[in-house]
Amino acid sequence: DAKTTQPPSMDCAEGRAANLPCNHSTISGNEYVYWYRQIHSQGPQYIIHGLKNNETNEMASLIITEDRKSSTLILPHATLRDTAVYYCIATNTGNQFYFGTGTSLTVIP
Amino acid sequence: ETGVTQTPRHLVMGMTNKKSLKCEQHLGHNAMYWYKQSAKKPLELMFVYNFKEQTENNSVPSRFSPECPNSSHLFLHLHTLQPEDSALYLCASSQAHRENYGYTFGSGTRLTVV
Numbered sequence: 001d002a003k004t005t006q007p008p009s010m011d012c013a014e015g016r017a018a019n020l021p022c023n024h025s026t027i028s029g030n031e032y033v034y035w036y037r038q039i040h041s042q043g044p045q046y047i048i049h050g051l052k053n054n055e056t057n058e059m060a061s062l063i064i065t066e067d068r069k070s071s072t073l074i075l076p077h078a079t080l081r082d083t084a085v086y087y088c089i090a091t092n093t094g095n096q097f098y099f100g101t102g103t104s105l106t107v108i109p
Numbered sequence: 110e111t112g113v114t115q116t117p118r119h120l121v122m123g124m125t126n127k128k129s130l131k132c133e134q135h136l137g138h139n140a141m142y143w144y145k146q147s148a149k150k151p152l153e154l155m156f157v158y159n160f161k162e163q164t165e166n167n168s169v170p171s172r173f174s175p176e177c178p179n180s181s182h183l184f185l186h187l188h189t190l191q192p193e194d195s196a197l198y199l200c201a202s203s204q205a206h207r208e209n210y211g212y213t214f215g216s217g218t219r220l221t222v223v
Contacts, residue, residue, distance in 0.1 A: 034211065043111065043199050043214030044152070097212060099152040 004088045009104040012082075018075040020103050022088030025069040030092045033064060035073045036099070037084040044087065044099070047073065078107045112136045115200050115215035123223055124190060130218045132183040132200030141183040142212065143175060144199040152199065158183060190222045 005023040012018040024033065034049040048055055048062045050071075055062040061074040075082055087102040113134045122128050132141065143155040157165035158177040172194075174186040183200055197219050201212040 036212075041197065041217070041219070043113070043201070043216050044212075045111070046211040046213065049211060098154065101151055 004090050004100060006086070006088050006100070006103045008101065009106070011106050011108055012075075012078045014080060014107050014109050015077055018073075018078040018082065018105060018107070020073040020075075020086050020088075020105065021070065022073070023070045024088070024090040027068050027090045028092065031090045032092070033062065033068075033071050034089045034091065034097065035060070035062065036087045036089065036097075037082075038087070038102070039081075039084045047086075078105075080107050080109065083107045111213050111215065113200055113202055113213050113215035115198075115218050117218060118216065119219045119221075121221045121223060122187070122190065124192070126190075127186070127188040129187065130185040130198055130200075130220075132185075132215055134181055134200075134202040134213070134215075136202060136213060138202035138204050138213070139180050140203045141177060141180070142201040142203075143183065143185055144201065144214075146197040146199060146217070147193075148196070156185075187220075190220075192222050195220055195222045 032049050032051050035047040036044040037047055038044045048057055048060050050062045050064055052064055052068055064071045083106050085102040085104050087099050089097050116131045140159045142157050144152045145155055146152045154167050155169045156175045161177050172189050176184040197217045199217045200215045203212045
């Protein structure tokens, strides 16, 4: 699996967009980018994943750069319930998920 | 509820006890996983089952013994644990291992070894 690098923590004002960056400069062509989040003391929750095209679902948008070396998870209108640790994982279809330390997002009222 | 149910939610056990953690999913998934999350550490993959067969064991001590009687149920049998085994134990499932499917996690069992 490609190594991913995320900032350890971020703050975001409630109602504003939260943009969470992830670097995966060693990603290979068949590796997908997955995003999960973990609210305190709960199991991780799947958010979104993509290969090279930008993706959007009801929870978030995923923007992947053209060279695929980095991506950004966008929560368009952050709420207090979005406070969590966000994990970016780059993995191919043959491997399981290894979670790093993620980004601790705090949404501020 | 995510569709993956773990019981009990909390467990306190002595080092000489034997206990079991249970995980159940009715999502029609064929792969199930045990993860361990110690305080302020990343999740660690422990075991992988794909179509009831164990396919991964990431150097987990033998005091942890998994069992997968069918695709819907996964157990983690615990015996003679150490205090450092205290952690959040998470179960996850996916449609099939080694396929491009995301994982669905349960809420975990918070284990304290005294």
